[in-house]
Amino acid sequence: IVLTASSDRLLQQIIASLHREFSMTDLGALNYFLGILVTRGSSGMFLSQRKYAMEILKRAHMLFSSTTDPLIAYSDVDCAGCPTTRRSTKGYCVFLGNNLLLWSSKRQPTLSRSSAEAEYHDVANAVVETCWIRNLLRELHTPLSSAT
Known part of the structure; x- marks a missing residue:
């Protein structure tokens, strides 16, 4: 389960409530989920699928291709x-x-x-x-x- 909240305090309260009700493991801050790299910054979250895009280019043998078309x-x-x-x-x-x-x-x-x-x-x-x-x-x- 991916959890998010408007504040760290609220998030910790939610996690504590879930721990009391269920047997679970807290994996900490989200870094990588369903092939999406998650990076946090002061302005919010940045989601990137660069690795997925590079794999597609590699499979299509287009990793090092370049365009010459204007x-x-x-x-x-x-x-x-x-x-x-x-x-x-x-x-x-x-x-x-x-x-x-x-x-x-x-x-x-x-x-x-x-x-x-x-x-x-x-x-x-x-x-x-x-x-x-x-x-x-x-x-x-x-x-x-x-x-x-």
């Missing part, structure tokens, strides 16, 4: 495309090589004063998503060799 993002805006509200429809897609990783198409919630402003809002969203994917690839030890 990360490419496209964005476009249909400025004031809605005839009744004059709102723009924006969209972007992000590819890694030939593979579509993510896309979005939405009507902008506010009116843009110019097509440049509408394009800027869309490009900003595409850049945020591209940076997130780039950082994810870096954490997976697959950094991109060129700027995106």
Whole structure:
């Protein structure tokens, strides 16, 4: 049984109550559970499945592979495309090589004063998503060799 509480004192009270009712062994602080590494810090708990991910890569013979495909993002805006509200429809897609990783198409919630402003809002969203994917690839030890 994994136990957690809002304070150490409360946790110790729960453990003591369980000891009185049942024969059990307290294994102490949780470190590893169901393949998940548990690390505690001042801001909370961090759960990691790095070992599991590395085992999958090893089984697939991809442990030391690296990508050479570029990360490419496209964005476009249909400025004031809605005839009744004059709102723009924006969209972007992000590819890694030939593979579509993510896309979005939405009507902008506010009116843009110019097509440049509408394009800027869309490009900003595409850049945020591209940076997130780039950082994810870096954490997976697959950094991109060129700027995106």
